[in-house]
């Protein structure tokens with residue numbers, strides 16, 4: 516990742532929101548460094564990213580794959596429930612391409628719908644799963660369990676907004692709800708086969724991976 520790419524990426528105010536701790540003045544990806552670093556360290560060939568407002572996480576992950584130069588791809592699942600940003604397939608492709616990224620496949624559906632598709636049935640192994648869809652404990656569990664059997668040994672799973680409860684009105688005042696992903700994370704924390712790291716910066720991310728036996 517060179518400074519030019521970073522500067523262009525963070526110059527767009529749409530990519531500075533949603534609580535990843537990013538800032539343009541010091542060209543800082545915040546938690547994005549963690550997402551990018553894991554891609555560079557683990558060198559996955561395939562990443563699944565569930566939910567994103569304007570594509571910060573899927574693009575940082577895709578940039579890591581592009582920099583690995585191993586033809587890795589991101590499967591990005593988002594039904595565009597907040598607004599129509601992901602509604603048009605051409606506009607979505609162009610948005611990613613405007614940052615030089617052509618390695619993101621968008622599926623415009625919920626995870627519940629995605630698991631009924633041929634794309635899901637034919638899906639290859641997943642090296643990183645990034646969960647940032649609907650932030651209830653129940654949905655986080657569904658998103659995690661949908662891809663659990665596909666996780667490679669050594670894979671890691673990010674749960675954005677997974678370290679604390681928070682009120683959210685992102686789907687409209689009449690659909691306000693409380694983020695309860697952290698309740699699911701606490702359940703995972705009690706499992707002896709898993710390790711959980713909390714990164715409380717900004718809206719926070721919890722990272723879950725298998726314990727080494």
Ligand SMILES: C[S@@+](CC[C@H](N)C(=O)[O-])C[C@H]1O[C@@H](n2cnc3c(N)ncnc32)[C@H](O)[C@@H]1O
Pocket residue numbers: 533534565566567568592593594595596597624625626627647648649650654675676683685718
């Ligand atoms: C806006 S992002 C997350 C933003 C932020 N982290 C927050 O406070 O919620 C959440 C995205 O998840 C998507 N989403 C909601 N329910 C989903 C589901 N069941 N499956 C996949 N994506 C979903 C929405 O379309 C939205 O774009």
